[in-house]
Amino acid sequence: MAEWTAKTIELWTEENQYTFTARTTESGVFVGRLVVRPVEGSNAYRIGFWIHPTLWNKGYATELARCALSFAFGELKAETVAVAHAVWNKASARVIEKLGFESCREIAQGFMKRGQWVPELEYKMTRAEWRRDET
Ligand SMILES: CC(C)(COP(=O)(O)OP(=O)(O)OC[C@H]1O[C@@H](n2cnc3c(N)ncnc32)[C@H](O)[C@@H]1OP(=O)(O)O)[C@@H](O)C(=O)NCCC(=O)NCCS
Secondary structure, three states, rough: OOOOOOHHHHHOOHHHHEEEEEEOOOOOOOOEEEEEEEEOOEEEEEEEEEEEEHHHHOOOHHHHHHHHHHHHHHHOOOOEEEEEEEEEOOOHHHHHHHOOOOOOEEHHHHHHHHOOOOOEEEEEEHHHHHHHOOO
């Protein structure tokens, strides 16, 4: 855990990945994690979110991902934010839809799981699209 924390702080300091831990305001219970990562050679970022399985379907991912968009567009001045999910991940697809992501493409070799490529759907939102949804 100490090693993970040290690596997380190092990545943040180098501006290579921003990791947030979410807790409930009332009791401080661990809810999940959020990452915002720069896409090399561009003014774009990619976000990812994970919610503890005992807390699924309570709106936490949607709330967290909205914070990720505010951080990327507001603080980091991103021009584009991307997010992706495994094609079978319907809950994640719904969260992304609720956030207002529209354009989408399939990536056949999304990520490796147990030696097999998992296809992903990747979505992008521009700063202008985010502003339109914010107002
Ligand atoms: C995907 C994940 C982040 C969703 O978190 P969550 O806190 O449950 O999400 P929310 O409660 O904000 O929204 C979930 C939505 O998906 C819907 N949903 C859940 N399971 C679904 C399914 N099998 N099919 C269709 N919709 C589904 C819910 O009804 C809800 O939509 P609604 O608000 O319109 O009712 C969570 O399941 C998770 O951490 N999974 C593992 C990691 C992961 O897949 N991360 C995403 C990659 S970036």
